[in-house]
Amino acid sequence: MTDQYLLPYEWPGSYFIDEEVIDAVNQVLLARSPHRFYGHDLQHTTDQLEALFRERLGRKHAVLVNSGTGALSTAMMAADVGPGDEVLVPGYFWVACVSSVVRCGAIPRLVDIDDTFTMDPDDLERKLNPRVKAVLVVHMSGACGDIERIAAICKERGVTLIEDVAQANGGSFRGKPLGSFGDLAIFSFQYNKNITAGEGGMVVCDDDLLADRLWAYHDVGYARNAAGRVDSGARVQSWGQCVRMSEVSAAMLIPQxxxxxxxxxxxxxxNQQLYAGLSAIPGAQPRRVIDPAGDSGPFVIMTWLDGETCRRLVEYTRARGVRPGPHGMGNICMTDWGLHIYHHNVSLVEKRGVNSAGRPWSDPLNAFHTEISYAKGTLPRMDDLIARSNLITVAPVLTEAACEQIIALFREAAGV
Ligand SMILES: Cc1ncc(COP(=O)(O)O)c(C=O)c1O
Incomplete structure (x- = not known):
């Protein structure tokens, strides 16, 4: 065992919370105007951040919210997901990817992953059926899979495509930014993400009606007028969630x-240095990243011959410092990757309701759910990949020299 930690903590944006961020936050506080719609001396940081992302992503609309989970819920509501609908979701996800569907009263159906560790387009084609209202593609662990093909399939079938870019902000595919492929795309600015306000999120789209729905659902259910007051004449009048972003959070995010x-x-x-070094170990298979130039970089995933080998290598290297300090994850077997793995979600496996009446599972419109399982074994490819893969977190301050040491330790553990 060693107390030397070769991996820095895995919270990328945290390393960029600097004087510039502090000044930007102070400006909002000194103006005593933390609410986005009105105040003593509104600094318009939320407007500025939305403009920055609209331009960066080439999208017409951006709506900031207070979490990625809030962004998913708002996007599901905007996409009109409700009882009787299915939403297709990959099995490697975060719990919010399914909770946002269930809370809308709809039923998630799992799609297997392939060696990109994201949605397998072939299984997507097999699972599409007339009840599917939306497909949620999740760019897990920093990079996407074959997003072009998935977008083409959804377009051809007339199904709404929602991209979850929470873990891949700043990533791209063949030069096109992630978050520009779906009818809707969501982001998270939670602490683990590539830029962070501790908590935060965003939804983007191009369609004007979808945007009106996003504005209403993320707020009090009605659009606002130019003065920031509820517009009772707005074309969308519904029920809101009040998941607005504060001006303070946007001030933190703009410099990042x-x-x-x-x-x-x-x-x-x-990440590329680690992939190159680790892939040279006999029997090691790197995650398939179709466009490495578009990998946003915060993770490395390696697949080994079997689960036993994977665990042995992780334990050997962790004991010799390939881990972050006591508060981080760092270098783990993916079987230990918590609620990212579908069958670790007890509420999903057991089809627990959002209320005591057991909704949405008890809703007669959702009676078809009896043919759907979430138990381990539902997604054989994913189960196999997760059982023999490990994940290493890559912080922006990880050094080249530390990566060399990490590669050397994995080689030593593998006996090469
Ligand atoms: C893929 C994915 N989607 C959605 C979310 C939800 O984001 P948040 O934690 O900001 O609610 C996360 C966050 O952890 C995530 O990893």
Missing amino acids: ARKLDQITGQMRAR
């Missing part, structure tokens, strides 16, 4: 958003 390419660039350089 301007450095997003620098942040992802630093992570990608180390």
Whole structure:
């Protein structure tokens, strides 16, 4: 055992909380105007951040919210997901990807992953059926899979495509930014993400009606007028969730958003170094990243011959410092990756209701759910990949020298 930690903590944006961020936050506080719609001396940081992302992503609309979970819920509501609908979701996800569907009263159906560790387009084609209202593609662990093909399938079938870019902000596919492929796309600015306000999120789209729905659902259920007051004449009048972003959070995010390419660039350089070094170990298989130039960089995933080998290598290297300090994850077997793995979600496996009446499972419109399982074994490819893969977190401050040591330790553990 060693107390030397070769991996820095895995919270990429946290390394960019600097004087510039502090000044930006102070400006909002000194103006005593933390609410986005009105105040003593509104600084319009939320407006500025939305404009920055609209331009960066080439999208017409951006709506900031207070979490990625809030972004998913708002997007599901905007997409009109409700009882009787299915939403297709990959099995490697975060719990919010399914809770946002269930809370809308709809039923998630799992799609297997392939060696990109994201949705398998072939299984997507097999699972599509007339009840599917939306497909949620999740760009897990920093990079996407075959998003072009998935977008083409959804377009051909007339199904709404929602991209979850929470873990891949700043990533791209063949030069096109992630978050520009779906009818809707969501982001998270939670602490683990590439830029962070501790908590935060965003939804983007191009369609004007979808945007009106996003504005209403993320707020009090009605659109606002130019003065920031509820517009009772708005074309969308519904029920809101009040998941607005504060001006303070946006102030934290603007300086980081301007450095997003620098942040992802630093992570990608180390991620590629690790992939190159670890892939040279006999029997090691790197995650298939179709466009490595578009990997946003915060993770490396390696697949080994079997689960036993994977665990042995992780334990050997962790004991010799390939881990972060006591508060981080760092270098783990993916079987230990918590609520990212579908069958670890007890509420899903057991089809627990959001209320005591057991909704949405008890809703007669959802009676078809009896043919759907979430138990381990539902997604054989994913089960096999997760059982023999490990995940290493890559912070922007990880050094080249530390990566060399990490590669050497994995080689030593593998006996090469
Ligand atoms: C893929 C994915 N989607 C959605 C979310 C939800 O984001 P948040 O934690 O901001 O609610 C996360 C966050 O952890 C995530 O990893």
